[in-house]
Each structure stands twice: as structure tokens, then as C-alpha cells.
Amino acid sequence: MGIKYLYSLLYAVDDMLELYDGSLDVPSILERWYKEEEKSNYGAYIPFIGTIRDEDDIDGLSFDVYEPILESWYNAWVQKAKEKGAIIKMAHSRGDVMLHESSYIAAVFSPKRRVALEFIDEFVEDFKASAPIWKYDLKDGKRIYAKDRSTAIKGSGLLS
């Protein structure tokens, strides 16, 4: 495990978190993941794809990622998946992603559908609540922290 920086899609390693500069090439990631696990005997594959919506007059979003903690958060989920006989994959953007482009894919593969359906929900929700990624609106040439849509990580306020 670890973090992989993918500027081009030349190779892939299982269980690796993929970080991309800018938007994700969704079809090629979904295809590569599908083919990586095609013979692994998983009956269910559920990717969740997040795309930038046109709202509040933004031009796009921008992301800061703190990799060391993202990696340990992700590795804990790899382990949780393993205990259920499942595997996860994840890709996320750094920097600017414009309207109608995608910035996030999380996926679960499992032998049976119930595990996959429940796991993708828990995994995506915990990602939203805990993954050390900060979102900014791109608006009028400015990069504005999306404070109102952000969630304090569990245990926040320790130093206050």
C-alpha cells in the first residue's frame, strides 16, 4: 500500500490510493480497475464517481490533500475491507477541477452484493467526514475555502 502519483496510466498496483493533478479520466480508471480484478472472482463491483456540479456560480473546485494522514486513513479501510473479503480502490484529484469534471472515485469489489452495497456507503461517508482533504470554490479568479460544506474531524477542538 501507499500513495501512487499518476501523471500517466502506465502501471497500477493493487490497493494503492491514486492521486492525480487535476480532473480524473473516469472511463479509463473504471476500465483499468475492472480489468485488474476481472479474474479475482468478485461478484460485485461498485464505483462511486463524484463530479463537480454547476452551482453557486463557481467555475470549479480546488483541493488540498494532506497525504501522510490520507494514506493511513486509506490503509485502515483497506484492512476493514479485507476482513470482509472485499477490496477497495480510490482516486482523487489535487488542485483545480472544473465544472462537470470528476474529482473522486471510490470503489469496492466483493464476492457478494450486500457487502459491496453496505461498504461503499460507509467508505464514502467516512471519506467525507475524515479524509484530510480541503475543498475550495473557484470563483471570480479566487480560491475560497468551502467552510460551510466542510466537516470537523472527530475529536476536533482539542486545543481550544
Add this chain to the structure above:
Amino acid sequence: MGIKYLYSLLYAVDDMLELYDGSLDVPSILERWYKEEEKSNYGAYIPFIGTIRDEDDIDGLSFDVYEPILESWYNAWVQKAKEKGAIIKMAHSRGDVMLHESSYIAAVFSPKRRVALEFIDEFVEDFKASAPIWKYDLKDGKRIYAKDRSTAIKGSGLLS
């Protein structure tokens, strides 16, 4: 709405149920659906992909589909999705699908993630419980009804 028979991927119509003879070309279906809705301002896209597992010494599975009732079942879900501001797409195989090939894709697009995560679960579960499709194991050259894994449709037994 209606059922579309796709022997080649030349065109696509929104909200149509897609039936294919044999296995599904998963990457191309996922890509086409993604591109169809790329500018529709949905923030979340969740496909569920079902793949034939190697178990019980089968060579593959085979499917019978009763289209008129599948179509009305599907259209009811198109309507339910619409009420939540979401859309669905679905593709399924008819006939034989071999090990490690895929026979089923159901997908939800919605503005927000919670609707999509809940909807894909309900949609796939109701599909399993209600869609008029029959599954057969392909084994030793025979086509054997998968009775033990099948579910009686709600209200069954009316004539007994």
C-alpha cells in the same frame, strides 16, 4: 422509455433498459453512460456491476428475461428516481454468460451522494427480488434452473 436491443453500441437513448445477447462490455457501457450525463449536473454516479463468480463448478450462467414485465418494473423505478431528482440506467444479459464475464449493470445518477447511495441499494435489491429474470447454472453441458438462489416474487402462491 422502453427496451433497447443492443447488438452494437451505435446509439443510446436516455432512460432505456438495455438488453444484450451474452456478456456485457462493461468498460464501454460505463463510459457511454458517464458521457451521456457528463453535462447533466449530477454530482454522484454509482454503477453496480455484477460478474459471474467461479463457484459450484459451473461453466457460467444463463438468463431468461420476460421483457414486458421487466419493462414495466423498470419504468416504475425510472419514475421513483425522477421523484428524487435522479435517473437510473440498467443493462442485462440474455442467454449465456461465462465465468468472470459480467451480466448486469445498474446505475444511479443524482445531484447529491446520499440519494445515490440509498437509491442504488434499493434499486439493486428490488431488482433481485422482483425483476422477471430466471437464472440457470451451466454445468456439464446442461442448463439447470438456479432454484435455491431464486426468490418468489411478492404475492406468489395466488393460484395454489
Add this chain to the structure above:
Amino acid sequence: MVRIEFLGPIQKEPLELEITNLKELATILQETQEMREWLENSAVAVNDNLVSSLDTELKDGDKVSLLPPVCGG
């Protein structure tokens, strides 16, 4: 005449019957030993709409379908 179709794994040719409701159909099909198990676990559609009452009336040209347990995906 009402046409009766047996879907999926029920290996039975369609029937054409002079009946006016599902109760009559139930009586006729229950006479066949091989059909008893299917009757217990099959749903019933009239003209491709699932129905839940034996009193459902049938008229000339109607189609009744028996749907045994399903397993798509």
C-alpha cells in the same frame, strides 16, 4: 379464449382456456400434479400486470402469465 403462459423454468406449453376468472384457472391447474409446486411459488400477471386477487376477471383475448421465483443479476 384466455391464453396461459408459463415463464422461465416452467417447462410447459401455453394453454388456451375458456375461463372468466383466476379462481377457475387455479382449479384447473391444481389438478396437474407437476404444477402444484410451481403454483405455490409463482406470481401471476394478467396482460403483463401482476395481480393479487383470485377474483380478477378474465375476458376473451386476455393473457395470464405464471412467473416462478426469479434471480436476475
Add this chain to the structure above:
Amino acid sequence: MVRIEFLGPIQKEPLELEITNLKELATILQETQEMREWLENSAVAVNDNLVSSLDTELKDGDKVSLLPPVCGG
């Protein structure tokens, strides 16, 4: 020396402080008006592990990170 890093939207340069636990860090940071709101909604990691106790001890070379509210995806 312990290095203090402020992540994401907290626009503040890293600090190098001579402290031995998080309680001392809290006291120092609370003096800065601009930091008060961030302290209320930020989580704290020591050497990239999230911590939940002010008694967490710090030694020379440790790194403390402040993580404000997140929103990936």
C-alpha cells in the same frame, strides 16, 4: 524543537517551539486571536497520527499538525 504545521486553509507559517506536551501548545496558540476559531474546529495529529488527549507528550523532532474541517470528494 517541535514543529507545528497548519494544514489546508489555515494560512499560517509553521512554528518551531520548545514544548513538551500539547497542553503547552494549546496555551501558546490560544494567545493568538486569529487562531481561536481554528482551534475550536481543528483536529490534531502528532507525527501524522490523530490524537485525542492534551496530555500527549512531545519530544524533540516531533511534528504536530492542525487539521481544519475537511471536505473531500
